[in-house]
Amino acid sequence: MADSDSRPRVICHMMTSVDGRIVVDGWPISPEERRHYEQVHASYDADGWICGRVTMEPFAGGLRSDAEVAREHPGGGARDDFRAPGEFDSFVFAVDASGRLAWESGDIEGDHVVAILTERVSDEYLAFLRERGVSYLLAGAAEVDLPLALRKIASGFGVQTLMLEGGGRINGGMLRAGLIDEVSLLLAPVVDGRMGTPALFDDDEDCTPYRLSLEGVEQREGGFLWLRYRVS
Structure with a gap:
């Protein structure tokens, strides 16, 4: 695993089927x-959570x-x-390399929104985010540099524990980079x-x-079973 001294501790927290799929729509489980x-998420008392663009689309309110x-x-x-100005107790980090998300506000149920972007996004988009009170971090030229992003999350927002609750791609990218x-x-x-659904x-x-x-x-x-693994 990568040196964790300069980045948050990352817990990949997900619900899966027995066959490892993560799209819960249509599953025969109750709201309770x-x-x-x-409940498990809350037990970690984390400072924030992080997802990719696709997972964040319903929360953003629109797309560019x-x-x-x-x-x-x-x-x-x-x-x-x-x-963004203000005091924040918890954060949600949205990995959005090209700046696709058109945020309506900088808040999701009390969590402050921070966009993780690449250097290729326009100045106009950065101004758009500032107007809506959305914080942002620039990490990487064309693709998001995940290790750099996590270092900035720690140094810029004081995050010590971060919940990774994304889709299969960002989870896989974080695993490959040794960040879980x-x-x-x-x-x-x-x-x-269901064939073709994310794992x-x-x-x-x-x-x-x-x-x-x-x-x-x-x-x-x-x-249900709650399984906890340390990534060796």
């Missing part, structure tokens, strides 16, 4: 059973057009990160079986399999 997920996204920064001259310290898996008593970890690049060390097992109501 779904609350297991939030292809034409707007295509107006990229021409390069030249460093630009600063931005922390623990996997918190809420295993639902469901077999999904807990998906990676287009060569990914070295990781051996996990079991830290805990807890049986919960409704046939």
Whole structure:
């Protein structure tokens, strides 16, 4: 694993089916059973959570057009990160390399929104975020540099514990980069079986399999299991 001294401790917390899929829509579980997920999340007392763009779309309130996204920064001259005015107790970090999300506000149920962007996003988009009270970090030229982003999350916002609750791609990217310290898996008593739906970890690049060390097992109501693994 990567040196964690300069970045938050990262827990990948997800609910999966028995066959490892993570799209819960259509699963035969009750609203009460779904609350297991939030209860376990709260037990970590984390400073924030992080997801990718697709997961964040329903929270943002809108998307920018292809034409707007295509107006990229021409390069030249460093630009600063931005922390919105105010005091914040918890954060949500949205990995959005091209600046696709058109945020309506800088708040999701009390969590302050911080966009994780690349240097290619335009000055106009950065101004748009500032107007809506959304903080942002610039990490990487064309693709998000995840280790750099986590270092900035720690130094800029004081985050010590971060919940990774994304889709398979960002989870896979964080795993490949050695940035996950623990996997918190809420295993639902469901077999999904839908071909092509995202798994807990998906990676287009060569990914070295990781051996996990079991830290805990807890049986919960409704046939759910909470499994905790340390990433070796």
